[in-house]
Amino acid sequence: xxxxxxxxxxxxxxxxxxxxxxxxxxxxxxxxxxxxxxxxxxxxxxxxxxxxxxxxxxxxxxxxxxxxxxxxxxxxxxxxxxxxxxxxxxxxxxxxxxxxxxxxxxxxx
Amino acid sequence: xxxxxxxxxxxxxxxxxxxxxxxxxxxxxxxxxxxxxxxxxxxxxxxxxxxxxxxxxxxxxxxxxxxxxxxxxxxxxxxxxxxxxxxxxxxxxxxxxxxxxxxxxxxxxxxxx
Numbered sequence: 001x002x003x004x005x006x007x008x009x010x011x012x013x014x015x016x017x018x019x020x021x022x023x024x025x026x027x028x029x030x031x032x033x034x035x036x037x038x039x040x041x042x043x044x045x046x047x048x049x050x051x052x053x054x055x056x057x058x059x060x061x062x063x064x065x066x067x068x069x070x071x072x073x074x075x076x077x078x079x080x081x082x083x084x085x086x087x088x089x090x091x092x093x094x095x096x097x098x099x100x101x102x103x104x105x106x107x108x109x
Numbered sequence: 110x111x112x113x114x115x116x117x118x119x120x121x122x123x124x125x126x127x128x129x130x131x132x133x134x135x136x137x138x139x140x141x142x143x144x145x146x147x148x149x150x151x152x153x154x155x156x157x158x159x160x161x162x163x164x165x166x167x168x169x170x171x172x173x174x175x176x177x178x179x180x181x182x183x184x185x186x187x188x189x190x191x192x193x194x195x196x197x198x199x200x201x202x203x204x205x206x207x208x209x210x211x212x213x214x215x216x217x218x219x220x221x222x
Contacts, residue, residue: 032209043199043213088152092209101151
């Protein structure tokens with residue numbers, strides 16, 4: 001079992017819709033969780049981090065954490081074509097970030 | 110100016126050559142990392158350093174070495190490049206709000222022929 005798992009996608013959503021990206025992790029003791037956005041050929045860019053169970057909102061982005069079920073999700077409201085990218089989930093574990101392989105999101109007009 | 114810079118941005122080299130990738134940062138962070146990214150495999154950690162005197166191997170350190178010349182500089186060397194080291198290489202730093210989130214450089218696209 002991979003430590004951090006994401007569906008590779010692509011996840012296709014129409015412009016204006018809500019995109020929901022999910023991530024599960026294997027280490028129940030993990031405490032810190034991150035979402036990165038990566039455009040093709042570019043470097044990962046930090047979008048959000050979350051530590052506590054529940055929701056954390058930042059603009060059009062909402063991160064959700066459920067430690068009991070060991071999953072993290074990212075919701076993107078009012079999706080725009082410019083949101084089309086690969087979204088990486090990362091979990092902090094023993095001095096390192098463990099990254100999932102990412103979910104590719106496609107937002108079509 | 111970018112907070113984390115990498116040189117070169119693109120490099121083509123031949124099998125057996127030694128090559129160095131350089132990373133510099135102006136964020137004042139203590140922790141620095143080197144990753145490689147391959148299609149379908151995601152980001153894999155090669156080496157990381159928590160300060161000038163601290164170097165640690167990541168999950169795929171074989172065939173690579175690093176040098177932490179200063180708090181702001183962390184270099185990655187391929188002693189004898191081989192074609193399966195063709196990849197996108199990223200440097201990252203951490204030490205921000207939480208101390209755990211990482212900030213990435215623009216990447217170096219390395220091709221070994």
